[in-house]
Amino acid sequence: MPDVGHRExxxxxxxxxxxxxxxxxxxxxxxxxxxxxxxxxxxxxxxxTHVAVLSLIFGIRSRTAPGAVEFPIFLATGIxxxxxxxxxxxxxxxxxxxxxxxxxxxxxxxxDTLIARFILEVIIYAVVFLVFMVGAGWVGFDVAVQDxxxxxxxxxxxxxxxxxxxxxxxxxxxxxxxxxQLVPVVLRPLYFISGIxxxxxxxxxxxxxxxxxxxxxxxxxxxxxxxxxxxEAHYGDPLYLGAWxxxxxxxxxxxxxxxxxxxxxx
Amino acid sequence: xxxxxxxxxxxxxxxxxxxxxxxxxxxxxxxxxxALLGANGAGKSTLLRLIGGIDYPSTGTIRSEARISWPVGLxxxxxxxxxxxxxxxxxxxxxxxxxxxxxxxKLDFVEDFAGIGTYFDEPVKTxxxxxxxxxxxxxxxxxxxxxxxxxxVLSVGDQAFRAKCQEELAARRGRCTxxxxxxxxxTVRQICETGAxxxxxxxxxxxxxxxxxxxxxxx
Numbered sequence: 001m002p003d004v005g006h007r008e009x010x011x012x013x014x015x016x017x018x019x020x021x022x023x024x025x026x027x028x029x030x031x032x033x034x035x036x037x038x039x040x041x042x043x044x045x046x047x048x049t050h051v052a053v054l055s056l057i058f059g060i061r062s063r064t065a066p067g068a069v070e071f072p073i074f075l076a077t078g079i080x081x082x083x084x085x086x087x088x089x090x091x092x093x094x095x096x097x098x099x100x101x102x103x104x105x106x107x108x109x110x111x112d113t114l115i116a117r118f119i120l121e122v123i124i125y126a127v128v129f130l131v132f133m134v135g136a137g138w139v140g141f142d143v144a145v146q147d148x149x150x151x152x153x154x155x156x157x158x159x160x161x162x163x164x165x166x167x168x169x170x171x172x173x174x175x176x177x178x179x180x181q182l183v184p185v186v187l188r189p190l191y192f193i194s195g196i197x198x199x200x201x202x203x204x205x206x207x208x209x210x211x212x213x214x215x216x217x218x219x220x221x222x223x224x225x226x227x228x229x230x231x232e233a234h235y236g237d238p239l240y241l242g243a244w245x246x247x248x249x250x251x252x253x254x255x256x257x258x259x260x261x262x263x264x265x266x
Numbered sequence: 267x268x269x270x271x272x273x274x275x276x277x278x279x280x281x282x283x284x285x286x287x288x289x290x291x292x293x294x295x296x297x298x299x300x301a302l303l304g305a306n307g308a309g310k311s312t313l314l315r316l317i318g319g320i321d322y323p324s325t326g327t328i329r330s331e332a333r334i335s336w337p338v339g340l341x342x343x344x345x346x347x348x349x350x351x352x353x354x355x356x357x358x359x360x361x362x363x364x365x366x367x368x369x370x371x372k373l374d375f376v377e378d379f380a381g382i383g384t385y386f387d388e389p390v391k392t393x394x395x396x397x398x399x400x401x402x403x404x405x406x407x408x409x410x411x412x413x414x415x416x417x418x419v420l421s422v423g424d425q426a427f428r429a430k431c432q433e434e435l436a437a438r439r440g441r442c443t444x445x446x447x448x449x450x451x452x453t454v455r456q457i458c459e460t461g462a463x464x465x466x467x468x469x470x471x472x473x474x475x476x477x478x479x480x481x482x483x484x485x
Contacts, residue, residue, distance in 0.1 A: 011362065023359035031347055104336050104343035106319035107360045261322040266277075266315075 016107050024099075024108070024116035032120075043124050044131060047080045051132075054079075054197055069228050073141050076132055077227050078196035078220045081155055084125035085162040085216060086187050091117045092166020093173050093183060096263045103264045110260050114167060122159045126152070150226040154238075157245045158219040164248030167256040174263045195220045200235040208235070215244035268294040268317055268334070268413065273326035274467075275312055286312045288467035289326070294445065296332065296412060301454040301475055302447040303482040304464035310447035311337075313464060314415045317445065332412035338403060346391030350382070350401050353390060354408075361409055372408045379404035379434075381427075400427060407434055414438075416446045451479050 033040070055072045092114055099113040137143040145151065173180035194216040203211060211217055218241040225233020273290045276283040286309040294300060294317075302310045314337050315321040316328060336343065344353045354376050358369045377386050380400040385393060393401070406414070416435075435444070435457065448454050454461070454475065461478020463470045465485070472478035 016360075016362075019362055019364065020360045022364075023356050026359070027345070027348070027352075027356050030352060031345065101342050101345065104320055105357065105360055106334070106336065264320075265322045 017109070017112055020107050020109070020112045021116050021119070024102075024113055025120060028116060028120050040124070040127060040131070043128050047076065047083055047128060047132065050079045050083075051075045058197070068230050070141050073133075073136060073143055074224070075197055076136070077224050078194070080125055080129045080132065081158055081220060081223055082191065082194055082196055082216065084121060084155070085158050085219075086190075087125070088118065088121045088159055088162030089166040089169060089187060090184065091121055092163055093169035093180065095166075096170055096174060110263055111256065114163070114170070114256070118159065118163045121162075122156065126155065129155075144229070145227050146229050147226040151223055154219055154222045154226065154241070157241055158216065160249055161215060161219070161241070161245045164245065164250075164252035167252035168248070171255050171259045171263070174259065190214070190216060193217070199224070199231070215241050267296055268328065268330040268332065270294075270317075271327050271329070273316065273323045273328060275309070275316065276324050285467045287316075287323075287469070290467075290469045292462070292469050292471055296443050298460045299439070299444040299458040300446070301458035301461040301478065302445065302464055303454070303461055303478060308464045309467070310464050311417055313469070314417055314445065314447055317413075318415050333410075334413045335406050335409070335411040335415055337415045337417040338406040344390045344398065344401070347389055349389055350380070350386045350393070351377070354401070354405055357405060375408050376401065376404040379407060379430075396424065403431055411442060413443045413445060416444055416448075418448055451483075455479060
């Protein structure tokens with residue numbers, strides 16, 4: 001009888017998880033950007049075209065946003081975090097479906113793929129944000145940032161909100177794929193009511209209350225309030241955003257955890 | 267040792283649950299090469315997938331401290347847009363082989379064993395089925411597992427490659443345990459010492475492969 005007892009036992013699950021997330025990250029970067037030479041440029045194109053088109057519609061530099069902020073920069077501080085949020089929901093939703101082949105390797109757990117996608121999404125759009133602002137500043141816009149740390153924090157909270165919702169959407173996509181088709185349909189109008197091209201202040205008081213149910217709106221208000229010296233985030237409530245983030249993340253992860261084997265099992 | 271306790275696996279169908287395995291409790295000791303015998307659809311592959319931890323039982327538990335391979339020769343885990351080399355790198359990383367020299371050694375081994383030449387650096391989607399199988403087999407041989415799960419693998423590739431696989435498996439006999447699902451009773455007799463018959467949702471262990479094959483043929 002062969003001696004098989006001398007080999008090391010399986011390492012701790014947490015360490016396995018770490019190395020799997022790392023491997024998945026490298027792999028996602030390769031599959032998403034490897035095919036094109038100008039990887040990050042592709043991630044830049046969407047927000048840049050949105051900013052360009054909307055700026056044209058609203059009349060380029062003639063119009064200024066609240067607080068004497070230049071309109072394209074005002075737009076960018078809304079669009080880039082929003083695109084990140086929407087991308088996060090959609091990427092998380094399809095993560096089990098897209099990585100199904102990888103569950104062939106027992107170490108790869110659905111949760112690992114979720115985390116890898118979150119990290120990648122946040123990093124990509126943080127870089128896009130930075131590159132955009134540096135580029136805009138170089139062209140001559142005023143892109144001075146007041147409180148970068150808080151901006152980053154709100155950006156992260158918005159990403160986590162997307163992750164929680166995306167984890168829920170992922171379970172939905174597995175259990176009821178027909179209903180999951182509605183997720184992008186719901187996300188589309190969110191583009192118009194999340195304050196991408198307006199500030200809550202300009203909304204008449206009777207509608208404002210309704211709009212303020214939307215946590216994404218709070219996130220964008222908070223980002224702008226802390227980015228621009230001239231803008232105060234009167235209506236952006238960090239507690240409200242935080243509560244939504246914690247609630248969706250807990251509920252999303254819990255549901256995901258309960259359904260994790262069912263999503264992988266044949 | 268791999269311990270299955272009251273393991274059941276069913277699939278929901280229009281007519282209720284269709285059981286593949288029903289309340290299976292067995293111990294699979296290390297060091298005894300095991301053949302899984304059973305008709306098509308009896309649940310051999312399902313059992314292998316459950317043991318390998320890539321599918322989950324509907325009820326019951328499967329426990330093991332050992333390192334268990336994915337079903338050998340399985341090529342579903344490759345991503346088409348990445349090259350063979352990149353796919354191998356990924357498997358190295360998730361198995362904790364991240365250090366340059368160690369990974370280099372694994373890559374060289376797989377490249378050499380698979381013998382598909384410059385295709386190793388082409389996207390996997392350009393491979394033929396045989397080439398995929400070669401890389402798949404080479405990859406599973408690159409790591410030292412306690413248990414190798416082998417699902418009809420010896421039907422992989424051409425004559426020469428099959429001989430090479432047999433040789434490699436023979437060289438490893440003393441270091442690990444094979445669990446082989448196969449219809450080829452001759453191969454099974456050569457490789458395995460014990461046998462198990464998977465039938466009607468149950469698993470019956472036989473201490474001697476000869477006995478198992480006889481019982482299987484008698485039924």
